[in-house]
Amino acid sequence: MANIIEALFLGLIEGLTEFLPVSSTGHLLLVGHFLGFESTGKTFEVLIQLGAILAILSVYFNKLWTIAKALPYDPDARRFVIGVVVAFLPAALIGAVLHGFIKEVLFNPWIVCMTLIAGGFVLLLVDRMPFEATQDDATRFPLSMYLKIGLLQCLAMIPGVSRSGATIVGAMLMGASKRAAAEFSFFLALPTMAGAFTYDLLKNYKILSADDAVIIVAGFIAAFIAAVVVVRTLLAYVSRHGFTPFAYWRIIVGAVGLAGLIAFG
Secondary structure, X not given: OHHHHHHHHHHHHHHHHOOOOOOHHHXXXXXXXXXXXXXXXXXXXXXXXXXXXXXXXXHOHHHHHHHHHHOOOOHHHHHHHHHHHHHHHHHHHHHHHHHHHHHHHHOOHHHHHHHXXXXXXXXXXXXXXXXXXXXXXXXXXXXXXXXXXXXXXXXHHOOOOOHHHHHHHHHHHOOEXXXXXXXXXXXXXXXXXXXXXXXXXXXXXXXXXXXXXXXXXXXXXXXXXXXXXHHHHHHHHHHHHOOHHHHHHHHHHHHHHHHHHHHHO
């Protein structure tokens, strides 16, 4: 029962943080470390992302379905889908090659704390830069811009960097408005997280037990519910307030995490 409660709590954290520029994986690793929670093959943190994927699909279903129906005859729809694939490929290739190194070396609470703090200062800097937004539609970025955002997303393979943070900041540096940058981060999350989920499941399904499945399902449900709330509110919040609150949150969590690691190990 204790493991189920922990899984629900961690799933809630996943859903609340996946689409915020604060690093969901970093939060899961830190909280799991101090709770003493360790999943088989370190799969829980990846597999419960399916809940966040379904949250995007549920919120953006009409828009995604409209794009899908338009593919046979609308060049803009085809171009957007190609753009998402182009942005996804760098992470897919590098993630497949470095999967073992990422899980065994980078899934480390010390690294998480340091990248949370460093990323917080980057967000503070970015939020104060006078950007000129020339791209206000996430479905109409230039193809070269999609590729560059995809390359920047690869930085998020270091836990604590934040996939959404890397893609949002990258898009803004290339002229996207805050709203468009956050929305494209949602779209890019679909193939990226689905790919990570599928790859991790194929690598580890043989070592998972029925108990592991129950814990993962509990985390998935909590992640889905929390992520729906975040996806429905994030764009409006970011458009009005920017990223400074998330920057301070990262710095505080990273600092508290370091203090906890020094004090308790």
